[in-house]
Amino acid sequence: MGRLRVLVVAFGLDGDDVGETYSAFQWVQALSRHADVTVLGTARRTRRPLADQLPGVEVVTWPEPAVLYTTRLERLNAMAKPWMLVFNRQVARWIAAALAQGRRFDIAHQIVPQAMRYATPLRRFDIPYVLGPLGGGLDTPPGFSAEVDQGSGLMRLRGLDGWRLRHDRALRDGLNRAALILGVAPYIQDRLRVAGLGHLPFRAVLERGQGALPDLPVRQARPGALNLLHVGRAIRTKGLRDTVRAMAHLRDLPDVRLVSAGDGPDLAACKAEAAQLGVADRITFLGRIPRPEVDRAYAAADVFCFPSFREPMGGVFFEAMEWGLPVITAARGGPDFIVDDQSGLRLPVETPEQFARAIAEAARRLADDPGLRLRLGQGARARVQGFGTWDDKARDMIETYRGLIATRRGAPQ
Structure with a gap:
């Protein structure tokens, strides 16, 4: 098998941001050095175009509405991602058209968003795919419930995640069809198990790769200070x-x-x-x-x-x-x-x-x-x-892709 053709679905991917979108960007950038990568993402308002951030990568984006970046809706957009439903339809239409035109992808990977509350559009196609690393969904320790604001609309929305994981057919179908689910930590597998999905192929991976380390300062250690x-x-x-x-x-x-x-x-x-x-x-x-x-x-x-x-x-x-x-x-x-x-x-x-x-x-x-x-x-x-560099993580993921593809084809790994 030669250089892999990898289709990446990544809502909000942005190398100029922080958190999960930045980590996902670093991972995709490293993958592109080892495979032919096509990225389906969003064009974020006031941000540098993703195609400029990923030269040499085929990038397809759809713009998010400017209204979602107003002060009033910014928190809702960050947490609930209301544009995801539209984005998923756009992704599904693009993949269907690409396949109809004879395009072929060896494997797909939906790398963001992390939260397990969005049904993947990849479930509609005969392409092996990886989801994650998935995260989120941790509950508040009972002893802290009085001090943590769980009464806001957004927090109530977040509280539905466990119910949806157990009952949302589209969400569960997307998880069930995945060749592999990656989680940011082992507790994600516990969440899947509680939802009756403990049988799914799972691996916990750190979503961070290592870059250049800073020079350490000389720290004066004295007792009591x-x-x-x-x-x-x-x-x-x-x-x-x-x-x-x-x-x-x-x-x-x-x-x-x-x-x-x-x-x-x-x-x-x-x-x-x-x-x-x-x-x-x-x-x-x-x-x-x-x-x-x-x-x-x-x-x-x-x-x-x-x-x-x-x-x-x-x-x-x-x-x-x-x-x-x-x-x-x-x-x-x-x-x-x-x-x-x-x-x-x-x-x-x-x-x-x-x-x-x-x-x-x-x-x-x-x-x-x-x-x-x-x-x-x-x-x-x-x-x-x-933990390894981003290139280490990319090389490991390429080998994982190859194993999943070989298993799907019934070929020896």
Whole structure:
């Protein structure tokens, strides 16, 4: 079998963005160096054309309506993706026309969106296909339900995901027909199993590849002193408020300090709690800052404390580990897959009070033991190096494609 012809379906693909669309872009860009790739995507308003971002790749896009990028609808568009239904019809029509004209694809891959709430248009065609890496769908720990806003329309919409996974025929048909389902972490297979889809071919893969590593700063480690760093959007589930509360349990360690980089709806509440608990003088809230300043924050930190308890993956973990930072996080979802015992401390999540104390105990342990901090930092750096480059991931995916194609044809692998 020669160079593969790969059809990629990727809603919102954008190398100038962040999060899942950026990771997917890096993966597609690497794939294009090892296969003939055709991308079906969306033309995002005010963004650089995808064809300009992927020179040498056949790119077909359809524009999303400008109204979806207004302030009022931006959050709805990011979470619910109302244009997906239209996009899927456009993709289906394009594939049908291409096949009618004699085009052939060895395999297809719908790489974004991550959420398991959209029925793939690929199910309508006789092309083997891969879905994912799929993510999302983590529930809120029961002990946190009173503090997490689950009453908004968007959150109620999100709450339907489990029901749809069990009952939406089109969604289930698309999953059942897939040659392989990729998940951002093993918990995705648990979600499939609960929905009666545990029989499907599944593999957990990290959605991040490794680029050039930064030069490590010289960190002065002395007992009792610790610079904690939290980087991410300030929403309740990202654990910033829990970290602020943990600081109140560390009053006897005045040289333990926290820096927060990120903005969001929970930031005001975090600042208020810091003042109320009497720890505001040991916490710096930077808000949203440019990328170079984020990197300087990583370089100045001793520990990355990101106890996000409903996190499907979290690109910030990779960033922090690249900077040689040990990690304090939650023992659930994506973080439980990314971070191991050689790179950080993973904590059980039961109630806000328990969680804040656990974060404080983990921080105290690292403050009191600079040697442990150094070993975990080295382990974090080594682990992220072991994840491989984007080209490593692309080559592995090409081999996976070949195996799936051979199996479908009944040929020996």
